[in-house]
Amino acid sequence: MNDAPQSPPSRLDPEAIPRRDFLGRSALWSTAATLAFAAIGMARLPRAAVVSSPSRKFRVRIPETLPDGEPFLPSGRSVALFRDSQGVWAVSLVCTHLGCIVKAQQRGFECPCHGSRFTSSGVVEKGPAPAPLVWHKVTFEGDECIVDEDARVPAGTKVRA
Amino acid sequence: MTTATPPKPALRRFVENLRDAPRRVRDSALRSGKANTDRTRSTFVFDNVFLHVHPVRTHRWSLRWSSTWGLGIASLAAFGVTLVTGVLLMFYYKPHPSAAYDSIKDIVYVVPTGRFIRNIHRWAANVMVVTVLLHMARVFFTASYRAPREFNWLTGMALLAVTLGLSFTGYLLPWDQLAYWAITIGANIAQSPREVTDALGVTPSFDPGGLQKFLLLGSDVVGEEALIRFYLLHVMILPMALAALLAVHFWRIRKDGGLARPADVDQRVIDDTEATYPVFTQAPRKTYQIAALVRGRTAAVGRAPENTLPSMPHLFYAELAAAMLTVAVCVGLALLSDAPLKELANPAVPENPAKAPWYFLGLQELVSYSAFMGGIGIPAIVMVGLSLIPYLDRETAGTGEWFGGPGGGRVVAQAALVGLGAALAVEIFAIRFGWLREWIPDVAQLWITLFNPGTVLAAIYAAYSVWLVRRYDSTRTGALGLFTCFLCGFVLLTVVGTHFRGPNWHFYWSPADWPAH
Ligand code: HEM
Ligand code: FES
Numbered sequence: 001m002n003d004a005p006q007s008p009p010s011r012l013d014p015e016a017i018p019r020r021d022f023l024g025r026s027a028l029w030s031t032a033a034t035l036a037f038a039a040i041g042m043a044r045l046p047r048a049a050v051v052s053s054p055s056r057k058f059r060v061r062i063p064e065t066l067p068d069g070e071p072f073l074p075s076g077r078s079v080a081l082f083r084d085s086q087g088v089w090a091v092s093l094v095c096t097h098l099g100c101i102v103k104a105q106q107r108g109f110e111c112p113c114h115g116s117r118f119t120s121s122g123v124v125e126k127g128p129a130p131a132p133l134v135w136h137k138v139t140f141e142g143d144e145c146i147v148d149e150d151a152r153v154p155a156g157t158k159v160r161a
Numbered sequence: 162m163t164t165a166t167p168p169k170p171a172l173r174r175f176v177e178n179l180r181d182a183p184r185r186v187r188d189s190a191l192r193s194g195k196a197n198t199d200r201t202r203s204t205f206v207f208d209n210v211f212l213h214v215h216p217v218r219t220h221r222w223s224l225r226w227s228s229t230w231g232l233g234i235a236s237l238a239a240f241g242v243t244l245v246t247g248v249l250l251m252f253y254y255k256p257h258p259s260a261a262y263d264s265i266k267d268i269v270y271v272v273p274t275g276r277f278i279r280n281i282h283r284w285a286a287n288v289m290v291v292t293v294l295l296h297m298a299r300v301f302f303t304a305s306y307r308a309p310r311e312f313n314w315l316t317g318m319a320l321l322a323v324t325l326g327l328s329f330t331g332y333l334l335p336w337d338q339l340a341y342w343a344i345t346i347g348a349n350i351a352q353s354p355r356e357v358t359d360a361l362g363v364t365p366s367f368d369p370g371g372l373q374k375f376l377l378l379g380s381d382v383v384g385e386e387a388l389i390r391f392y393l394l395h396v397m398i399l400p401m402a403l404a405a406l407l408a409v410h411f412w413r414i415r416k417d418g419g420l421a422r423p424a425d426v427d428q429r430v431i432d433d434t435e436a437t438y439p440v441f442t443q444a445p446r447k448t449y450q451i452a453a454l455v456r457g458r459t460a461a462v463g464r465a466p467e468n469t470l471p472s473m474p475h476l477f478y479a480e481l482a483a484a485m486l487t488v489a490v491c492v493g494l495a496l497l498s499d500a501p502l503k504e505l506a507n508p509a510v511p512e513n514p515a516k517a518p519w520y521f522l523g524l525q526e527l528v529s530y531s532a533f534m535g536g537i538g539i540p541a542i543v544m545v546g547l548s549l550i551p552y553l554d555r556e557t558a559g560t561g562e563w564f565g566g567p568g569g570g571r572v573v574a575q576a577a578l579v580g581l582g583a584a585l586a587v588e589i590f591a592i593r594f595g596w597l598r599e600w601i602p603d604v605a606q607l608w609i610t611l612f613n614p615g616t617v618l619a620a621i622y623a624a625y626s627v628w629l630v631r632r633y634d635s636t637r638t639g640a641l642g643l644f645t646c647f648l649c650g651f652v653l654l655t656v657v658g659t660h661f662r663g664p665n666w667h668f669y670w671s672p673a674d675w676p677a678h
Contacts, residue, residue: 112513
């Protein structure tokens, strides 16, 4: 090697012809691009555009005898309804911590899962819940209330018939 | 052309071949006959597609029980048991909310051996989580993750994640109260980055938590979409991922040169050739050449090089023993105790207390202070920290030895005390005096997220391990301390979450003190 500076190219030397390289690389990149597109397409699949969850609006009549500040708990729903002189409001029973259903106590609510405690207007008193309980939208239709568990309203929104 | 013996009539040959067929089938399947010479012991290994991932000969050090305690094989065996029993359960299980619970009840009360198979499946899944964790601890404490095995440690981390994923997804399938509420909590943990995005006020535009929950449940609530997703993950995606990762894991063990050993291992293992299987002493005597397979006569020696023994039978019988022991434990537990099945899932009434599977109860304990930190922040830090270990600890002292590294066993014992003590102190304090929200009712959530019993504990552990690094001038010592601390903290929190938490997650000395409800 040292005495033959112009030795013919050996098969061990890196190949100088770029054509092969070019074809190889186009093949490689087109494969990569195809796979990437396929992956993007597939990644969209698990996220449905429309979710078929049933409407969570319901109609309820609050008993005349409900005392001020006592919760009324329609069965099968995770909402507590209250009434006082300023009107009616609905507080969600879904704990803002990790989604358990809170239980109405003498005063306010308590969550069975990690012990968060809330006042009857939903403000956190104790425990890990990071936010107050949600207030849901209430509208009147005659003397019946329509509560929409999918719509939230600012805390403190009370409505009259 | 004339042959000396005239060919037999075709019919005779046919009958002879038929008579020989069973023997020939056996010979052609096994190829190399009885594994009773060095050569046939070698061919036994590499003629067999399932065995040939093993080396033909295994180092004596790797064969000692104390090197591995057989924990990797035990994990594999437990996985095998869940596979077999899982396929059997699939004969009857129906992944729809209207049918799932009833199909499990059928399996338990109607299907012959159904209850037993379900018990084994449940127990093997639990055993697998335990053995995988112990296996990881063994690899860590023997410093076996070091170069060239760093990547196999990463593969192992992925295996750990998939193993936990399998357990978690399986938990929902019975669709009972236990399942429903554990998964509701789990899905909301996936959503808990909102705790941070809400505090920063960016949730409407940037909501990774909501996306995670949605992808997991396929809807906003735990319903039929969630059940089919969990089922798909549990019986298809995760087992296939685990199998693929295992293939890499085992291949890498081989390519990384077998199990990690101390550098001076050959001086340490006593040469008790006589006491174990004789090596290269039978006819034909020959040297150890390429895989002991070379034909022909060569100068004979009585001792194999490199302190190795033939994998057949030494390694395989040990593996078989570890696997059979695991199966026996799973079956024994399944005979002793039934897998739980509560009432049908009821989205209106949470189980009280709603407890996740036991190995998540340590996290649930942290989650009961901050959902994001306990459920995502700290686990993520731990996973990233664990993954980085082999890349940060590039020392060589103590590889392949239990508690190897500067400080060694003494540091581990001390760290165990620190780990347990700190966790106990933080827990007692939080249970006795409450936390920020109780002291300052309108404190901003971000403060609680950043400063809660979980983060305090993690900070104590980190500070202690930094102190160790400086004291011993060794990253390995710091890692030993930190790993031990986290292990002890995990155990303590798990015990508290399992045994000392009752309805409303209140503290009770014993489940016997729980109020009746
Ligand atoms: C499904 C789970 C797993 C299975 C079935 C498995 C199986 C095995 C087996 C059979 C071995 C041979 C040595 C032994 O038995 O200890 C091994 C070695 C190893 N495993 Fe795993 N493993 C799993 C998870 C993990 C995890 C979670 C880690 C760590 C994060 C890990 C890291 C390693 C490493 C680094 C080695 C090489 C150890 C050495 O050279 O001494 N594995 N594994
Ligand atoms: S879900 Fe209510 S406190 Fe955790």
